[in-house]
Amino acid sequence: MRAKLPRKVPPVFDQADDPAHPFDHARLLDVLARADADRLATLAEEVLTGLGPVEVVQSRTGLVMLPMRDTVQGTDFHLGEVLVAEAHIRAAGTEGYGMVVGRDLNRAMAMAVVDAAASLGQTPEIRAFLLREASIQTATDTDRLREVEATRVDMETF
Amino acid sequence: MAYVATRGGERAIDQSERLYRAELGRIDAARVAEIRHALPMLIDRVMGEASLYEPDLAALALAQAGGDLYEAVLLLRAWRTTQPRLTIAEPVLQEQLFTLRRISAAFKDIPGGQILGPSLDYAHRLLATGVLQGRPYVPAPVEPAATPAPARQPSLAAWQKAQGLVADPARADVAPDDIPDLTREPLLFPAARAHTLQSLARADTGGMLALGYSAMRGYGNAHPTVNELRLAEADVRVRHPRGTVFSAGRVKVSQAEVTSKGKSGLLELGFCATLGWNEVKVISGATLDLNAPGAAKGSPVEEEFFLYHTEPVEASGFCIHFKLPHYVTFQSSLDALRGAKAAPAPHELEKVPA
Numbered sequence: 342m343r344a345k346l347p348r349k350v351p352p353v354f355d356q357a358d359d360p361a362h363p364f365d366h367a368r369l370l371d372v373l374a375r376a377d378a379d380r381l382a383t384l385a386e387e388v389l390t391g392l393g394p395v396e397v398v399q400s401r402t403g404l405v406m407l408p409m410r411d412t413v414q415g416t417d418f419h420l421g422e423v424l425v426a427e428a429h430i431r432a433a434g435t436e437g438y439g440m441v442v443g444r445d446l447n448r449a450m451a452m453a454v455v456d457a458a459a460s461l462g463q464t465p466e467i468r469a470f471l472l473r474e475a476s477i478q479t480a481t482d483t484d485r486l487r488e489v490e491a492t493r494v495d496m497e498t499f
Numbered sequence: 500m501a502y503v504a505t506r507g508g509e510r511a512i513d514q515s516e517r518l519y520r521a522e523l524g525r526i527d528a529a530r531v532a533e534i535r536h537a538l539p540m541l542i543d544r545v546m547g548e549a550s551l552y553e554p555d556l557a558a559l560a561l562a563q564a565g566g567d568l569y570e571a572v573l574l575l576r577a578w579r580t581t582q583p584r585l586t587i588a589e590p591v592l593q594e595q596l597f598t599l600r601r602i603s604a605a606f607k608d609i610p611g612g613q614i615l616g617p618s619l620d621y622a623h624r625l626l627a628t629g630v631l632q633g634r635p636y637v638p639a640p641v642e643p644a645a646t647p648a649p650a651r652q653p654s655l656a657a658w659q660k661a662q663g664l665v666a667d668p669a670r671a672d673v674a675p676d677d678i679p680d681l682t683r684e685p686l687l688f689p690a691a692r693a694h695t696l697q698s699l700a701r702a703d704t705g706g707m708l709a710l711g712y713s714a715m716r717g718y719g720n721a722h723p724t725v726n727e728l729r730l731a732e733a734d735v736r737v738r739h740p741r742g743t744v745f746s747a748g749r750v751k752v753s754q755a756e757v758t759s760k761g762k763s764g765l766l767e768l769g770f771c772a773t774l775g776w777n778e779v780k781v782i783s784g785a786t787l788d789l790n791a792p793g794a795a796k797g798s799p800v801e802e803e804f805f806l807y808h809t810e811p812v813e814a815s816g817f818c819i820h821f822k823l824p825h826y827v828t829f830q831s832s833l834d835a836l837r838g839a840k841a842a843p844a845p846h847e848l849e850k851v852p853a
Contacts, residue, residue: 366739366741366743366745367743367744367745370739370743370745370746371745371746374745374746374747374748375746375748401583402582403582403583403584403585404551404579404582404583404584404585405584405585405586405587405588405735405737405747406584406586406587406588406675406680407552407588407591407733407735407750407774408587408588408589408590408591408675408678409590409591409592409696409733409752409754409772410590410591410592410593411692411696411770411772412593412654412656412657412754412756412768412770413656413756413768413769413770413788414668414670414692415668415670416670416692416693416696417590417673417675417678417693418678418679418692418693418694418695418696418697418700419678419680419681419682419693419697419700420591420697420700420733420752420772420773420774421546421547421550421551421552421700421701421773421774422550422551422552422579422584422682423551423552423553423588423735423750423774424551424552424553424556424582425585425735425737425747425748427585429740436740436741438739438740438741440585440737440747441747441748442552442735442747442748442749442750443553443555443748444553444555444556456739482597482647482650483647484643485599485647486647486648486649486650487643487644487645487646487647487648488641488643488644489598489599489600489614489616489647489648490614490643490644490646490647490648491641491642491643491644492600492614492615492616492617492618493612493613493614493615493644493648494612494613494614494615496607496613498607
């Protein structure tokens with residue numbers, strides 16, 4: 342079922358988004374899946390008209406099994422299942438896909454719509470959205486990690 | 500043991516359920532939201548044992564069960580069966596976790612340093628009784644550091660393997676679809692390691708603590724020290740129809756390794772991880788994993804013993820099924836008892852020699 346892809350670490354936590362270059366597909370999907378639900382829905386409404394008639398291939402909740410690799414023997418095992426919302430659409434000769442952790446079907450559908458629109462070209466509107474959301478996500482992570490850093494132990498031995 | 504069909508009691512059963520639910524009263528979205536926000540540790544525990552990550556549903560299950568953990572886990576395990584399995588995510592790797600807490604009790608100077616993260620380990624356990632007298636408890640805010648901690652922390656076990664302190668067994672890549680899965684096949688012994696670790700990830704926290712604690716107190720083969728404890732968030736990395744792998748979001752995970760000096764002259768490690776943040780569970784589970792090799796049959800650290808006895812739905816279900824009518828079985832015991840009393844046993848007639 343799965344082709345073997347080279348494992349590439351996605352630049353999720355340390356990204357330098359160059360406004361001159363389009364977002365690569367993985368980065369675009371990462372940002373959309375974490376984007377604010379309301380702002381994502383607004384953007385999806387806006388780009389929807391440009392897509393014409395939309396065929397909804399899938400809109401459902403379901404389970405994603407999450408495996409983990411044991412650090413002792415390197416055994417992959419199943420940690421448990423995560424409930425996700427999934428949307429898959431076809432429109433304007435392209436397709437769009439959304440999957441988000443949780444059970445918000447609208448969020449998944451909005452992600453699929455924006456994914457489809459972006460596959461036809463990352464318009465300034467879409468790029469502005471991605472840049473803004475990416476910077477908010479980075480700032481959120483940075484704020485949390487500054488709090489985490491405050492708990493680093495500076496140990497003295499006697 | 501035999502079961503017979505009986506009739507009667509329908510009205511009593513109906514009213515009994517009403518009496519139980521009347522105590523809990525109206526359940527609405529606000530109550531569920533309050534449970535979710537006020538009790539994240541309990542939500543995590545229930546999600547881990549249910550093996551289903553969805554905090555809102557876990558909060559709803561707790562609300563509906565009135566906080567009975569086994570009922571809540573059962574509700575979630577049952578609901579899970581209504582959902583299709585969409586895919587299997589990419590395996591979570593330790594060094595890719597978005598790490599919020601990472602400590603070692605065995606090694607002071609671990610690569611990446613000791614980061615306490617959110618913890619009550621060093622807190623005074625004082626009940627804030629003022630809250631009941633109208634003085635809300637407002638926690639002091641964290642004073643953030645100027646620079647953020649690295650989101651990812653190196654793997655201590657990988658470093659130990661590189662240093663030759665820990666055995667580094669060869670591993671073979673397994674396609675995600677070929678990872679053994681307890682939700683689709685039975686647990687058989689000797690268990691595949693993937694089954695053992697999946698079973699521990701779903702196991703009952705209290706049961707694991709009891710059995711793990713027995714090993715910690717000395718009824719096991721190895722005394723554990725925490726090699727590494729991590730609380731983190733893992734990306735759920737899935738595949739777009741065009742093949743792009745992306746993160747659909749993050750889920751909380753906890754993971755522990757415990758260590759002890761083995762007979763081989765190397766450090767031995769035990770491992771456990773679960774969905775949600777649950778330190779007691781993963782430390783206990785890792786202790787059981789560390790102690791399992793070579794354990795005597797029937798000992799609490801033997802794999803078959805601890806995996807069978809820590810499955811929360813089976814264990815609690817078996818326990819509470821004893822409340823259901825067993826009149827026929829018990830009647831036969833009573834008959835035997837009364838029969839024995841009525842007919843004096845022949846040896847009672849004999850004089851016991853002095």
